[in-house]
Amino acid sequence: MILIWLMLILFVGGIAAVIAERSNPMLPRVIALGALLLDLGLLLLVLFFPATMGADATNQISIGQEGEWLVLFQADWIPQLGISFIFGADGLSLLLIILTVFLGLMSLGAAWHEITERSGFFYLNLLWTLTGVIGVFSALDLFLFFVFWEVMLVPMYFIIAIWGHENKSYAAMKFFIFTQVSGLLMLVAMLGLVFAHYQTSGALTFNYFALLDGEFTTEVGFWLMLGFFIAFATKLPTVPLHNWLPDAHSQAPTAGSVILAGILLKTGAYGLLRFAQGLFPEESAAFAPVAMTLGAISILYTAKVAFAQDDLKRLIAYTSVSHMGFVMLGIYAWNAQSAQGAVMTMLAHGFSAAALFMVAGGLQHRLHTRDMRQMGGLWGVMPKLSFMALFFTVAAVGMPGLGNFIGEFLVLLGSFQRSVTITVFATGGLIVAAIYSLIVIQRTFHGEPKQQYGDVADLRKTEMACYIAMMLGLVWMGLYPQSMLALAESGLMNLGLDMSTGAR
Amino acid sequence: MSIDVLINLSQIIMLGLSTLVVMLVIAFRRGHKLTYGLTMAGLAISLLIFLFISPADARQATELLVMDDYSLFFSTLVIISALAVTALSYPYFEGEQSRNEEFYLLLLMATLGGVVLACSQHIVSFFLGMEILSICLYGMIAYTVQQPGAAKFPLEAGIKYLLLSGASSAMILFGIALIYTQTGTLLFSEIPQRLVEAGQGNPIVITGWMMAVAGIAFKLSLVPFHMWTPDVYEGAPVPATTFIATASKAAMVAVVLRLVLASQAYEIDGLLSTVTVLAALSMVVGNLLALLQKNIKRLLAYSSIAHLGYVMIVMVAAGSMASSAAAEAVTYYMAAYVFTTLAGFAVVSALSSSTNEQDQLASYQGLFWQRPWVALPLMIVMLSLAGIPLTMGFIGKFYVIQAGVTGQLWLLLAMLVIGSGIGIFYYLRVVYLLVQSPSGESEQGGLPLAVTATLLLTSGTVVLLGIWPTGLIASLSGLSVF
Known part of the structure; x- marks a missing residue:
């Protein structure tokens, strides 16, 4: 039930925000804050007192698998078609849901002073996007999953299309079409899977657990897996399906970029883990060399493209694709280290990319440009913001002691056991990343100022609080990763990964 | 003729009776409000009759018409559309000096034709229903011809529809005649057995079917027989367009599905591949041409072409799935399509009057901030047409894909994915326009209660049955078509 509450609070909070705007335009953001804090509180309860809060895990669902489900909820929805509400969270889902709510708070901090027009509708969209994402991370019925997968797009579309920058129409449209079309491929594959299961077992069901033991020929399985893979690889994104991302990220308002980079990309990675790997273990194993190669190409190619950018947000967007390449590599190398590394990278990248987009957004809000050619020498003007930029850039590059290092290191360690060649190339990405990151810092914050900045304010208190929270998070991940790895491990075991030997 | 038959026919009788009453009242006393009230009452009563005649099993009402759950469902859909159109x-017509009463007369008769189509299981009633429907539509389309400042070309639209619809009726008739020469029956369900006797691959039968398919494709506006659709949609007054887009399409689909399933038309050589081509072309061409439109009526016209293409996937798959499953998919899809389209045209109608049609997309800019309760339904409509979850459109598309997967029609499914991808582009463009900053001052005006009710009921249904389709699906499952 607690998962339902998480979503319900955000959903109702969104509606309340719209109503509250009529009496006071400042009220919606307070309501959004309240709803998110309430959610965070509930999550912490689940985390620390799983026994009492996860009591509804006794719902009778046959799980023919090891590992534990912290929370489960089941109810009928459309019984005629074998569709039901099944929400569940294991360690993996729970980590990602916490990330979602946490970054939701961060995006709220980014929007706090930036969004002044139509604030009620903005916070409605913000909260509803988060509702959709939590649904994606916890739905265990394929139909239900698909519903959330598509529904979370609509409020995100509005965020880009209404509060976005100069080229918002194009960016919002591209974002929607890429995800929708790949989503339809997934829907076809999903129905194919259900139909194949129906033919062998005679039961029409979309239940994830029931479909886990579907039987089909390798050829059919390959096509079905490919349908899922394309949808998730578009969302992740991976080269050559990454094309929508730089536009969407650079045109979205800061809060939108934070959510896109921090959370929405992770739904793709989560989908690869839960569905592509979970439902099609053999087909995924056969496909792994291709996927790993794609991951390595993503890492190198987009890092190179990032070089060529003058637009700060576009640059960060490309580096996002590059980092998600590590996640792809880790998921398809599929052993204990690499999968753990992928999960860690997802979390750490969520923090570092969100923070970097906040930096870029903060600069744009103050200087009204994202063009690095018009920046330079900002350290003298805004020392606090510049320090934050340096910190999170260094974190993104993979400085030991911070979360990103743990993630990428584990991924490379794991993938080395699968393919030396691919791993060597992927490691090259780390070097390229260091170079472009330093260039960004150099061009933006050091050197001579390119223009008269006039009277620009440094970080406000709300912004400062957000940065510090994310900083602490990254340091925590870097110094005590075991706390998260333990949770991730139980989730990965649910996916059939043998943690002891690291083999399939 | 026993009393049972009369009870089964009571709804058709009621519609006929209302037509008569309205006609007589107009002859003696003209009055817009009076005619409107009588029409509403007549339609409402014939809708309520369903509650009493809902049959446990199929009941014959003469050899021509059958009253089963399937025909009742589609009749309900037709009558609900007619109510909304009324x-x-x-x-829309209020405030004009010209005579508006006959529009309701035509509307009632067209509804009668639609209901006959939904109940027909015999080629004679099929043809009669189709003609009653079409002939009334000619008048409805060209109704505002003498209205200054009305929809641009009502007369052109009317003539176009008259000529093309007449030609396609002739094609269907010729096709039927050819089939009849070989089978000697006009009852849908007797055709397959007689065909076996006539022999497989009989060239006359195949020619007959091909002609019938061409004619039906005209009526359903499938590419390449779609040319009339956008012009007629644009030229006709909004209520007439609404009726063509909803009731007449639903009734036609109802009878075609029954014809296909009962006569096992999918067994005929070459027919499946023909329909496959028609469906694929409709999905792609319909969506592509919709991209170019700046007029919302034309946009919805092209979108309807694409949607009928999606429905054709189920028709193609019908041979390889249980007939009740095919019927379930088509009925749900048509319900989704009808409610969504009704809501869409209700928005256009809410902003228009017979002297001033607001059909340019540009005039919808910023509507969400000015009149959210008009813009929100339009947003729901666009998302439902695009097939986004939590709307009926998604469940409909889900059914279509399910049918496609069952029939293993990978080519058509690929076309569906491509078509939907293109579709999102123009549906979202409308949504995008709605949420942009308004370009000018809005005219604030209260909406008439009936329009508000139509808007909220139809768009509310689209969302409610999209989130909670269980009840509707329960009543649709196990439909027997013949």
Whole structure:
């Protein structure tokens, strides 16, 4: 039930925000804050007192698998078609849901002073996007999953299309079409899977657990897996399906970029883990060399493209694709280290990319440009913001002691056991990343100022609080990763990964 | 003729009776409000009759018509559309000096034709229903011809529809005649057995079917027989367009599905591949041409072409799935399509009157901030047409894909994915326009109660049955078509 509450609070909070705007335009953001804090509180309860809060895990669902489900909820929805509400969270889902709510708070901090027009509708969209994402991370019925997968797009579309920058129409449209079309491929594959299961077992069901033991020929399985893979690889994104991302990220308002980079990309990675790997273990194993190669190409190619950018947000967007390449590599190398590394990278990248987009957004809000050619020498003007930029850039590059290092290191360690060649190339990405990151810092914050900045304010208190929270998070991940790895491990075991030997 | 038959026919009788009453009242006393009220009452009563005649099993009402759950479902859909159209017509025509009463007369008769189509299981009733429907539509389309400042070309639209619809009726008739020469029966369900006797691959039968398919494709506006659709949609007054887009399409699909399933038309050589081509072309061409439109009526016209293409996937798959499953998919899809389209045209109608049609997309800019309760339904409509979850459109598309997967029609499914991808582009463009900053001052005006009710009921249904389709699906499962 607690998962339902998480979503319900955000959903109702969104509606309340719209109503509250009529009496006071400042009220919606307070309501959004309240709803998110309430959610965070509930999550912490689940985390620390799983026994009492996860009591509804006794719902009778046959799980023919090891590992534990912290929370489960089941109810009928459309019984005629074998569709039901099944929400569940294991360690993996729970980590990602916490990330979602946490970054939701961060995006709220980014929007706090930036969004002044139509604030009620903005916070409605913000909260509803988060509702959709939590649904994606916890739905265990394929139909239900698909519903959330598509529904979370609509409020995100509005965020880009209404509060976005100069080229918002194009960016919002591209974002929607890429995800929708790949989503339809997934829907076809999903129905194919259900139909194949129906033919062998005679039961029409979309239940994830029931479909886990579907039987089909390798050829059919390959096509079905490919349908899922394309949808998730578009969302992740991976080269050559990454094309929508730089536009969407650079045109979205800061809060939108934070959510896109921090959370929405992770739904793709989560989908690869839960569905592509979970439902099609053999087909995924056969496909792994291709996927790993794609991951390595993503890492190198987009890092190179990032070089060529003058637009700060576009640059960060490309580096996002590059980092998600590590996640792809880790998921398809599929052993204990690499999968753990992928999960860690997802979390750490969520923090570092969100923070970097906040930096870029903060600069744009103050200087009204994202063009690095018009920046330079900002350290003298805004020392606090510049320090934050340096910190999170260094974190993104993979400085030991911070979360990103743990993630990428584990991924490379794991993938080395699968393919030396691919791993060597992927490691090259780390070097390229260091170079472009330093260039960004150099061009933006050091050197001579390119223009008269006039009277620009440094970080406000709300912004400062957000940065510090994310900083602490990254340091925590870097110094005590075991706390998260333990949770991730139980989730990965649910996916059939043998943690002891690291083999399939 | 026993009393049972009369009870089974009571709804058709009721519609005929209302037509008569309205006609007589107009002859003696003209009055817009009076005619409107009588029409509403007649339609409402014939809708309520369903509650009493809902049969446990199929009942014959003469050899021509059958009253089963399937025909009742589609009749309900047709009558609900007619009710909505009536509700929209009153404010649309109100305030004009010209005579508006006959529009309701035509509307009632067209509804009668639609109901006959939904109940027909015999080629004679099929043809009769189709003609009653079409002939009334000629008048409805060209109704505002003498209205200054009305929809641009009502007369052109009317003539176009008259000529093309007449030609396609002739094609269907010729096709039927050819089939009849070989089979000697006009009852849908007797055709397959007689065909076996006539022999497989009989060239006359195949020619007959091909002609019938061409004619039906005209009526359903499938590419390449779609040319009339956008012009007629644009030229006709909004209520007439609404009726063509909803009731007439639903009734036609109802009878075609029954014809296909009962006569096992999918067994005929070459027919499946023909329909496959028609469906694929409709999905792709319909969506592509919709991209170019700046007029919302034309946009919805092209979108309807694409949607009928999606429905054709189920028709193609019908041979390889249980007939009740095919019927379930088509009925749900048509319900989704009808409610969504009704809501869409209700928005256009809410902003228009017979002297001033607001059909340019540009005039919808910023509507969400000015009149959110008009813009929100339009947003729901666009998302439902695009097939986004939590709307009926998604469940409909889900059914279509399910049918496609069952029939293993990978080519058509690929076309569906491509078509939907293109579709999102123009549906979202409308949504995008709605949420942009308004370009000018809005005219604030209260909406008439009937229009508000239509808007909220139809768009509310689209969302409610999209989130909670269980009840509707329960009543649709196990439909027997013949």
